[in-house]
Ligand SMILES: Cc1cc2nc3c(=O)[nH]c(=O)nc-3n(C[C@H](O)[C@H](O)[C@H](O)COP(=O)(O)OP(=O)(O)OC[C@H]3O[C@@H](n4cnc5c(N)ncnc54)[C@H](O)[C@@H]3O)c2cc1C
Ligand code: SF4
């Protein structure tokens with residue numbers, strides 16, 4: 001029976017929950033706002049399926065991609081709404097054109113992040129763009145399995161641990177399944193995100209931002225200032241109530257400073273393309289260095305094609321792509337985000353009722369002043385800097 005004794009060894013994929021024949025595993029939130037499985041012992045059949053299905057108990061190997069390309073979606077509007085080059089939308093559209101279903105992360109009506117499936121092209125819009133909060137996969141693994149068993153195409157997109165969890169749950173390769181993951185720095189706490197939104201909502205109600213209606217719009221990677229100096233934008237039915245750049249916004253600063261990532265992210269077991277995904281997407285932050293002619297500061301994807309299926313799903317799509325003749329691996333490809341020694345202090349401040357903005361300001365950098373701005377930009381560049389480049 002599943003029992004979490006080491007929080008660095010559970011990524012909340014929900015494979016165990018969906019595999020349990022007795023339906024006796026549920027997810028419960030811990031004091032840091034992360035979900036973990038809890039089994040009801042009185043209903044447990046002691047079959048051991050949950051432990052056998054967990055991706056932490058299966059073998060994984062680092063892989064070398066077949067090809068690495070730099071790519072942008074030729075539809076400028078889609079690229080603007082996407083985090084990097086808008087490549088996810090292209091492969092999602094292609095799947096739906098073939099009569100398939102796409103699974104990806106969306107913002108729910110209460111602004112929490114969860115996975116959902118769509119077989120309608122209009123449904124892709126909600127999946128576009130990175131959401132910097134851990135997404136709840138809910139029952140999407142079993143939904144995907146049902147569709148796969150009917151022989152219909154499925155594209156499942158998520159973090160590397162979610163793809164590893166799905167594969168563990170499915171237990172066999174389906175020719176009609178394509179998986180897409182991202183180069184992943186880490187997933188922030190859903191509970192802390194809820195608290196952050198309630199702080200913004202209170203500020204709205206106290207008239208600081210104007211208007212009283214509920215938050216109904218969040219964009220984590222708004223490109224109004226371009227791709228590099230992106231904004232977190234939050235709005236309600238009256239319009240935008242907060243728009244702050246990555247160097248100003250408390251949520252993004254706390255995320256990029258690793259203050260509230262899931263413990264499993266600091267010991268991530270799914271690095272080096274070991275999730276088994278067919279295609280891996282990331283931001284091509286170092287494009288200026290390698291392909292300055294292609295950089296228009298609107299976002300370019302660095303795409304790792306890991307299998308023939310990955311190659312097939314991208315072929316014939318409306319993108320401008322260029323193969324990179326050498327291997328380029330930003331640091332999150334192989335290295336987990338280090339533990340921030342102030343992480344415990346952050347959660348202590350939360351338990352004492354401090355606001356997230358206050359805690360982030362205290363534990364990272366002051367929000368004003370050129371010196372602090374430069375320091376944060378250096379920190380961001382360090383996270384995304386190219387650590388390993390080898391000649392092919
Ligand atoms: C939590 C997180 C951390 C990331 N860390 C890095 C990094 O360190 N370095 C880097 O280069 N790139 C990182 N990315 C990926 C990058 O920001 C882009 O998402 C990626 O380049 C794809 O961009 P796109 O323009 O092709 O498509 P987009 O439209 O931007 O991509 C959307 C896709 O991302 C998925 N997605 C969005 N949010 C989540 C989520 N919370 N959980 C699971 N899946 C999600 C959606 O399902 C959809 O498939 C991260 C993304 C996330 C969500
Ligand atoms: S041992 Fe079997 S019945 Fe018990 S929780 Fe695990 S999967 Fe469910």
Ligand code: SF4
Pocket residue numbers: 002009010011012013014015016017037053054055056165
């Ligand atoms: S990693 Fe997934 S399968 Fe393993 S215990 Fe956590 S939720 Fe269950």
Ligand code: SF4
Pocket residue numbers: 011159160161162184185186187262264265266268269270
């Ligand atoms: S860093 Fe690793 S454990 Fe954390 S969300 Fe990404 S893939 Fe999952």
